[in-house]
Amino acid sequence: MFGDQAGSVELLWGGRERPSRGPKPALSLERITRTAIALADAGGLGAVSMQRVAGELDFTKMSLYRYVPGKSELVALMIDMAMGEPPAAPSPEAAGRPGDGGWWRVALREWAEALAAVYHRHPWLLGAAVGPRVMGPNELGWTERAVAALADTGLTGGEQLDAVVVVNGHIRAIAQVSASMGLDSARAKEPEQVMSAALNELLVGRTDRFPAVSAAVASTGADDTSRDQAWEFGLERILDGLEAYISRGRRG
Numbered sequence: 153m154f155g156d157q158a159g160s161v162e163l164l165w166g167g168r169e170r171p172s173r174g175p176k177p178a179l180s181l182e183r184i185t186r187t188a189i190a191l192a193d194a195g196g197l198g199a200v201s202m203q204r205v206a207g208e209l210d211f212t213k214m215s216l217y218r219y220v221p222g223k224s225e226l227v228a229l230m231i232d233m234a235m236g237e238p239p240a241a242p243s244p245e246a247a248g249r250p251g252d253g254g255w256w257r258v259a260l261r262e263w264a265e266a267l268a269a270v271y272h273r274h275p276w277l278l279g280a281a282v283g284p285r286v287m288g289p290n291e292l293g294w295t296e297r298a299v300a301a302l303a304d305t306g307l308t309g310g311e312q313l314d315a316v317v318v319v320n321g322h323i324r325a326i327a328q329v330s331a332s333m334g335l336d337s338a339r340a341k342e343p344e345q346v347m348s349a350a351l352n353e354l355l356v357g358r359t360d361r362f363p364a365v366s367a368a369v370a371s372t373g374a375d376d377t378s379r380d381q382a383w384e385f386g387l388e389r390i391l392d393g394l395e396a397y398i399s400r401g402r403r404g
Contacts, residue, residue: 157286159221160228164288179211181219185229189274192230197276202226231281232288234274238297239266256398257391259301264319264387267294271327278328305398315394322390326383 163181187208191199202223206213220226242258271277281291295316302312351369359366 157224159225160286163220163225163229164232164286179209179215179219181229182233183209184216184219185226185233188226188230189234192276192280193274197227197280200226200230227280228286228288231277232290234277235270235288235290235294237290238294239263241297241300256301256305257395260298260315260319260394261387261391263294263298263301264323267320268323268327268383271323272330275327275331278324278331306401307398319387319390322386323383326386329382 184205188200188205191204191208200223202216202220203213205226206216209216220229239262242255242262287295298316298319299312302315305312307315351365355362355366355369
């Protein structure tokens with residue numbers, strides 16, 4: 153089924169840890185993967201190569217090939233380790249009980265916040281975790297946690313998965329903008345502040361040509377409480393839409 157991704161399947165799900173031949177290994181998949189993640193965190197995914205990782209570990213590149221067939225398999229391991237385990241579900245006391253219309257929202261919001269934190273710690277994930285590939289147990293665990301939050305809402309299985317895709321898409325989009333602007337994790341949820349500053353400069357002397365944008369930017373600057381916090385605004389509107397859809401289904 154996975155074709156040329158069989159190596160990634162074995163590494164992620166088969167529990168292969170040491171080479172099948174040769175002397176007792178001095179390396180481990182965990183050490184190799186952590187080293188590669190450190191390189192990616194510092195210089196992006198392009199900074200990761202089998203040669204570079206081997207050099208950081210003071211081993212030859214051929215030594216690494218006894219553990220990892222190639223870079224694509226290494227990136228698969230990096231993604232799963234960087235993702236880590238998903239957050240624990242909130243207690244029922246946090247917002248009623250599962251299925252009462254409130255718990256799922258608290259659970260999905262906490263999931264979204266935790267996922268955003270992962271993307272901001274490891275911006276290279278945004279480019280690495282795309283396209284057809286093998287998901288590891290940690291990454292699949294994140295999907296499990298989000299879908300489980302919606303299990304008692306009355307949504308169909310397909311709707312639950314679609315809802316998770318929509319929330320994930322919003323989190324990724326904001327993280328992508330933040331990463332492209334070089335924002336650190338403390339400011340990553342508010343990339344619109346940087347965009348507003350840039351727009352202010354562009355709009356000087358051009359308000360007649362762009363009256364709607366000028367009015368919106370001016371209003372944002374005049375009243376800090378009305379500042380468009382894109383991350384928060386978007387997530388809340390998505391959750392509002394899901395809540396309305398779920399409520400409509402229950403009434404029907």
